[in-house]
Amino acid sequence: MSEASDSAAIPQDIQQLMTSVAKSEGRLAPYGVSEHLAPRIEELSLVEPLAHFQEYGYAVIEDVAPPEDMDALREVIHRIADASAGPGKGELAPYLLGLDPAIDRIATAPKLLAFAEVSVGNGMRASQFLGSIKRQSAADAPDTGGAAGIHADQNWMPAPFPEHNCVVTFCVPCEGMTAEGGATRVIPGSHIHRRHPTPSESAGDSIAIEVDKGSVAVWDGSVWHGSGQRTIPGTRTVLHATYQRLYTQPIDDYTYLLQDDDYMSSAPEAMRGLLGADLFFGTATREHMVDLRKFGMSSLRSKL
Ligand SMILES: [Fe+2]
Numbered sequence: 545m546s547e548a549s550d551s552a553a554i555p556q557d558i559q560q561l562m563t564s565v566a567k568s569e570g571r572l573a574p575y576g577v578s579e580h581l582a583p584r585i586e587e588l589s590l591v592e593p594l595a596h597f598q599e600y601g602y603a604v605i606e607d608v609a610p611p612e613d614m615d616a617l618r619e620v621i622h623r624i625a626d627a628s629a630g631p632g633k634g635e636l637a638p639y640l641l642g643l644d645p646a647i648d649r650i651a652t653a654p655k656l657l658a659f660a661e662v663s664v665g666n667g668m669r670a671s672q673f674l675g676s677i678k679r680q681s682a683a684d685a686p687d688t689g690g691a692a693g694i695h696a697d698q699n700w701m702p703a704p705f706p707e708h709n710c711v712v713t714f715c716v717p718c719e720g721m722t723a724e725g726g727a728t729r730v731i732p733g734s735h736i737h738r739r740h741p742t743p744s745e746s747a748g749d750s751i752a753i754e755v756d757k758g759s760v761a762v763w764d765g766s767v768w769h770g771s772g773q774r775t776i777p778g779t780r781t782v783l784h785a786t787y788q789r790l791y792t793q794p795i796d797d798y799t800y801l802l803q804d805d806d807y808m809s810s811a812p813e814a815m816r817g818l819l820g821a822d823l824f825f826g827t828a829t830r831e832h833m834v835d836l837r838k839f840g841m842s843s844l845r846s847k848l
């Protein structure tokens with residue numbers, strides 16, 4: 545078979561990825577934008593938030609979804625949290641991907657996927673999709689004076705963390721979030737240390753990430769952050785949507801969705817990739833070694 549017919553057999557989207565890898569010689573820098581992705585980053589107005597993210601370890605992405613999508617998401621999170629039989633009843637809605645179109649729509653929102661690709665790579669996987677509901681602290685609750693439970697999200701990884709980020713978390717506040725409403729707090733620039741905070745660093749100055757309804761906060765797996773106290777009535781309803789670099793083990797296991805033909809036939813197109821359908825891990829059997837096509841795809845995507 546000639547080289548020309550070989551390349552003709554490769555789908556155009558894969559050829560674009562190959563061109564991007566050739567352009568960077570397989571050495572795309574941390575925070576680097578692949579050639580194939582650059583026009584989409586411009587179109588989606590992500591240049592500025594990505595620059596902020598690189599400098600401070602977090603960012604706000606504006607206008608990710610219309611208000612009605614946020615209302616639908618809020619309704620789903622409250623419904624599932626209220627129906628929970630676990631200790632998080634009324635406060636936590638775990639393991640959400642694939643349960644409702646409102647969840648999957650946000651999980652595959654173009655702005656989030658493009659941003660996540662820059663942070664954790666083209667072959668990223670869906671990791672954890674968790675809803676949480678925060679209410680006003682009791683009047684006699686101790687004032688935490690800032691952020692509680694400061695940590696880096698890569699907290700099951702040894703330090704120093706890899707220069708190429710492995711975990712990116714999007715915080716989708718259905719009602720928006722303000723400092724007094726219990727917004728997540730972050731220590732800007734702390735991601736450059738690429739390690740867990742010490743106890744004294746955990747008490748450092750943090751700022752609230754304030755976000756309008758329809759916009760989304762995002763932070764790097766290395767940045768130190770924690771929760772803020774809600775001092776006003778009402779709720780802060782958040783979807784925490786986490787994505788991981790392809791070689792790391794996701795928190796939630798959503799691979800069962802790949803076996804559900806009804807679900808897959810109507811799921812957003814990006815879902816197959818997020819569920820790791822084209823990765824080679826676990827593809828060897830007693831009869832044959834790993835799926836070589838998937839091995840090739842994984843090797844390609846790991847460089848983007
Ligand atoms: Fe966190």
